[in-house]
Amino acid sequence: MTTTPSTGGxxxxxxxxxxxxxxxxxxxxxxxxxxxxxxxxxxxxxYNFAVAQVGQTAMDNLLAAFRSRKSQTPPLTxxxxxxxLLEVTTPTGKESNQAxxxxxxxxxxxxGSWYTPAYQTANKQPGQVLQVISSQAYTKxxxxxxxxxxxxxxxxxxxxxxSQPPAGLATFGVNTGGxx
Amino acid sequence: MSNGNGNGSxxxxxxxxxxxxxxxxxxxxxxxxxxxxxxxxxxxxxxVPDSREQYxxxxxxxxxxxxxxxxxxxxxxxxxxxxxxxxxSEIPTPRATVLSIGAPPDVSHLIQSETAGVSGTTPDNxxxxxxxxxxxxxxxxxGGTAWHWLGSVxxxxxxxxxxxxxxxxxxxxxxEYSEMQTLxxxxxxxxxxxxxxxxxxxxxxxxxxxxxxxxxxxxxxxPSSVVDQTVSNGVSGxxxxxxxxxxxxxxxxxxxxxxxxxxxxxxxxxxxxAGNTNCIPICPIQAKWxxxxxxxxxxxxxxxxxxxQSVAVNIxxxxxxxxxxxxxxxxxxxxxxxxxxxxxxxxxxxxxxCHAIENAKLLLLSNDQKGIANKSDQVxxxxxxxxxxxxxxxxxxxxxxxxxxxATGGIESLRDGEFRTNRAAFRMEIGNEGWNFxxxxxxxxxxxxxxxxxxxxxxxGPTRLGGTALVNTLNDRLTRQFRFGLLLEQAPxxxxxxxxxxNNTDGLKIPRPHVDYGFDKYTLEGFRVAAETxxxxxxxxxxxxxxxxxxxxYPKDKYPDGKTMGPGDFNYEKKxxxxxxxxxxxxxxxxxxxxxTSVVDATQKxxxxxxxxxxxxxxxxxxxxxxxxLTIMALAFKSAEAIKxxxxx
Numbered sequence: 001m002t003t004t005p006s007t008g009g010x011x012x013x014x015x016x017x018x019x020x021x022x023x024x025x026x027x028x029x030x031x032x033x034x035x036x037x038x039x040x041x042x043x044x045x046x047y048n049f050a051v052a053q054v055g056q057t058a059m060d061n062l063l064a065a066f067r068s069r070k071s072q073t074p075p076l077t078x079x080x081x082x083x084x085l086l087e088v089t090t091p092t093g094k095e096s097n098q099a100x101x102x103x104x105x106x107x108x109x110x111x112g113s114w115y116t117p118a119y120q121t122a123n124k125q126p127g128q129v130l131q132v133i134s135s136q137a138y139t140k141x142x143x144x145x146x147x148x149x150x151x152x153x154x155x156x157x158x159x160x161x162x163s164q165p166p167a168g169l170a171t172f173g174v175n176t177g178g179x180x
Numbered sequence: 181m182s183n184g185n186g187n188g189s190x191x192x193x194x195x196x197x198x199x200x201x202x203x204x205x206x207x208x209x210x211x212x213x214x215x216x217x218x219x220x221x222x223x224x225x226x227x228v229p230d231s232r233e234q235y236x237x238x239x240x241x242x243x244x245x246x247x248x249x250x251x252x253x254x255x256x257x258x259x260x261x262x263x264x265x266x267x268x269s270e271i272p273t274p275r276a277t278v279l280s281i282g283a284p285p286d287v288s289h290l291i292q293s294e295t296a297g298v299s300g301t302t303p304d305n306x307x308x309x310x311x312x313x314x315x316x317x318x319x320x321x322x323g324g325t326a327w328h329w330l331g332s333v334x335x336x337x338x339x340x341x342x343x344x345x346x347x348x349x350x351x352x353x354x355x356e357y358s359e360m361q362t363l364x365x366x367x368x369x370x371x372x373x374x375x376x377x378x379x380x381x382x383x384x385x386x387x388x389x390x391x392x393x394x395x396x397x398x399x400x401x402x403p404s405s406v407v408d409q410t411v412s413n414g415v416s417g418x419x420x421x422x423x424x425x426x427x428x429x430x431x432x433x434x435x436x437x438x439x440x441x442x443x444x445x446x447x448x449x450x451x452x453x454a455g456n457t458n459c460i461p462i463c464p465i466q467a468k469w470x471x472x473x474x475x476x477x478x479x480x481x482x483x484x485x486x487x488x489q490s491v492a493v494n495i496x497x498x499x500x501x502x503x504x505x506x507x508x509x510x511x512x513x514x515x516x517x518x519x520x521x522x523x524x525x526x527x528x529x530x531x532x533x534c535h536a537i538e539n540a541k542l543l544l545l546s547n548d549q550k551g552i553a554n555k556s557d558q559v560x561x562x563x564x565x566x567x568x569x570x571x572x573x574x575x576x577x578x579x580x581x582x583x584x585x586x587a588t589g590g591i592e593s594l595r596d597g598e599f600r601t602n603r604a605a606f607r608m609e610i611g612n613e614g615w616n617f618x619x620x621x622x623x624x625x626x627x628x629x630x631x632x633x634x635x636x637x638x639x640x641g642p643t644r645l646g647g648t649a650l651v652n653t654l655n656d657r658l659t660r661q662f663r664f665g666l667l668l669e670q671a672p673x674x675x676x677x678x679x680x681x682x683n684n685t686d687g688l689k690i691p692r693p694h695v696d697y698g699f700d701k702y703t704l705e706g707f708r709v710a711a712e713t714x715x716x717x718x719x720x721x722x723x724x725x726x727x728x729x730x731x732x733x734y735p736k737d738k739y740p741d742g743k744t745m746g747p748g749d750f751n752y753e754k755k756x757x758x759x760x761x762x763x764x765x766x767x768x769x770x771x772x773x774x775x776x777t778s779v780v781d782a783t784q785k786x787x788x789x790x791x792x793x794x795x796x797x798x799x800x801x802x803x804x805x806x807x808x809x810l811t812i813m814a815l816a817f818k819s820a821e822a823i824k825x826x827x828x829x
Contacts, residue, residue: 002769007360014491022479024646025474025646025647026646026647026650026651027646027647027648027649027651027652028651029709031250042760048785066596069467076628076797078647078648079647079649081647082647082649082650083646083647083649083668085646085816086642086645086646088644088646090646090647092631092632093632095644099310099803102646103630103631106646106650107626107627107630107632109621110626110630111241111623111626115627115631118631124632124739126627126631126632127241127627127631127633128516128620131241131243132240132241132242132243134241135236135237135240138240138241141622143622143626143654143658144582146467146622146651146654146655146658147580147581147622147654147655147658147659148580148583148655148659149457149580149581149583149585150456150457151550152456152457152458152582152616153236153456153457153458153462153464154237154240154456154464155454155455155456157454157455157531157583158454158455159444159452159454159455160403160455161455161583161584162403162405162406162455162580162583162584162588162612163403163404163405163406163409163584164406165406165578165580166580169651169655174648174651175648175651176302
């Protein structure tokens with residue numbers, strides 16, 4: 001549930017921007033990542049975890065970059081916003097620190113773990129994992145939805161479901177509208 | 181050694197003392213408890229928890245979700261302080277773990293070569309590979325390693341028991357197939373096996389799989405996955421040619437539903453399977469039978485007691501009789517210091533049930549490290565695994581893995597044939613977990629498409645993606661992934677051997693197991709045919725194969741100093757292979773009729789020591805291709821009857 005944060009925590013509007021940016025980056029619906037009733041509150045957990053790792057300024061700058069693209073006219077699609085923040089046309093390894101942070105945000109949502117951005121690692125290589133952020137970060141991790149499945153060890157399905165094809169990808173929270 | 185639990189008289193404290201609260205120990209305890217016998221189980225590890233929630237939490241938080249990851253004393257749960265695997269010399273019950281394969285003794289409980297496999301030839305000029313890492317692991321906790329068994333329970337086929345008679349290789353089992361059928365039936369009832377005899381009928385013509393007339397499994401089958409159905413359709417009408425003298429014979433290739441130790445209907449107060457796709461490392465809802473179920477039954481007889489954190493260190497023998505078991509009762513004090521107290525316990529009969537490697541270790545440590553029950557010199561020898569060949573591919577259409585039990589079907593039709601004169605047979609398990617085993621997916625492919633790497637081989641572009649493009653690309657790749665895991669029949673070899681290592685001890689100052697391991701030509705030829713067969717099936721199905729010969733199973737920043745080959749890799753006939761452990765540790769105290777060449781008889785009683793049974797898959801004289809737990813339990817039923825008879829029940 002959206003609530004007024006305690007002193008010092010991120011404001012509701014910051015968390016909503018973080019969820020909207022995460023939605024563009026991950027290809028999921030913002031309301032799926034940060035539902036009105038949100039017992040796991042992962043958007044705030046992830047925001048705080050990322051800030052603790054990369055610092056407030058880096059996160060503020062990434063969110064500012066997102067806001068500026070979101071307010072462009074004519075409006076950008078969610079895919080265009082993601083591609084821009086991730087600098088997908090830049091050769092791999094040459095993308096900015098900010099784009100590497102955007103990658104880490106995707107990986108938090110998809111894999112439930114913090115992958116240290118390459119610029120913060122000793123050998124400047126991506127893919128170095130620090131930790132599973134929480135058990136809920138694992139059981140809610142999105143890559144399993146992309147696979148039309150469930151986290152291994154956390155199935156909400158019932159006996160025999162595996163003998164039939166799954167429900168369509170659209171039922172797993174992904175953004176099917178092509179926009180916000 | 182002081183008699184901590186002693187009563188000071190000559191009357192044994194228990195009818196039976198069992199070392200190890202796993203598959204065999206718990207089942208024997210239950211059967212004896214039901215017969216009114218007083219039983220003590222000494223379990224090295226910690227108690228079975230009241231609920232599996234803490235184990236689940238360990239699993240969720242583990243970075244490497246290896247078989248051992250949910251269980252106490254360490255590993256996958258790395259979190260802050262990455263890479264801190266415990267030093268086995270500092271903890272009371274170190275165990276073999278996936279994360280420590282190929283690691284040095286300050287990480288690996290098992291002391292073994294740190295090299296890649298070394299190819300060579302035997303004195304009679306046959307190819308062999310030595311200095312391989314034994315890659316199967318085990319746990320030392322209440323309930324034992326089968327906390328994380330897969331749950332597949334195929335029976336052996338008749339020729340599996342008669343390899344010497346039928347094919348002129350290895351040994352015959354000292355038990356008739358008809359008796360095993362009865363014992364498997366008991367084990368299937370204990371587990372609650374879900375399967376259909378009717379569905380297994382095609383295996384009668386193919387590999388001689390027969391059931392007694394009228395036999396039915398305790399419950400109906402677990403439904404076959406979409407992956408199984410796709411493979412089944414893809415191999416329709418396929419056969420592979422016989423080899424050598426079998427020219428002209430064709431082996432038909434087809435998929436059958438695998439008998440499963442998981443519930444298709446409620447059984448013994450446990451739920452039906454919900455398809456958590458997590459049988460290994462842990463079923464979150466205990467729909468899969470595990471040894472704690474049987475342990476609960478044993479305790480409910482009122483005649484069975486378990487002493488946890490009690491590590492047996494010596495089976496004391498006087499003449500041909502065990503007189504007591506000496507053990508160390510360990511704990512941690514308030515400051516976290518490991519403490520242990522020596523104690524002893526007496527019984528009329530003793531059972532060593534601590535799994536193949538620790539059984540061998542305990543027998544060799546006993547009698548001041550002169551060893552017991554070893555006049556044959558076979559204790560610790562013939563260490564075997566179902567060495568696992570893994571092959572993976574993208575199906576031409578979506579198969580939606582990562583759903584259902586880890587395996588629901590397989591190709592059993594290549595488990596027997598005249599080729600077994602020359603090379604290992606295999607059973608082909610179809611995986612329902614995408615490329616999770618194969619390359620750590622869905623993590624690896626996700627990382628690839630987000631950061632531009634190519635650990636999965638699926639992002640050779642490479643590209644970096646986000647948003648809907650990422651969703652669609654990953655959905656296409658992940659839902660087409662599948663794999664085969666082939667359980668190869670490993671030859672018994674005297675030089676594949678567990679000994680005790682005086683130079684490396686655990687936290688209780690007990691010497692740790694040293695393992696020498698490798699493959700002979702029989703096993704190597706099995707690998708060659710396994711790889712060829714998988715490739716042929718993928719081609720038949722129109723699937724794109726991605727099997728990589730080399731997979732480095734441990735953190736590259738720690739080992740192995742930049743070598744291109746890692747533990748488990750080997751060359752054979754100019755081709756590189758990687759072998760995995762199946763977790764099926766067998767053969768270290770094999771059974772037979774001849775005391776000169778075997779350690780135990782058909783009831784798993786020591787040939788040498790009159791009141792000692794040595795039980796578990798260590799008793800298997802040959803390993804064939806069936807997952808071993810069902811047969812371990814079948815043999816335990818036979819042992820329990822023999823022990824009851826010996827007690828005069």
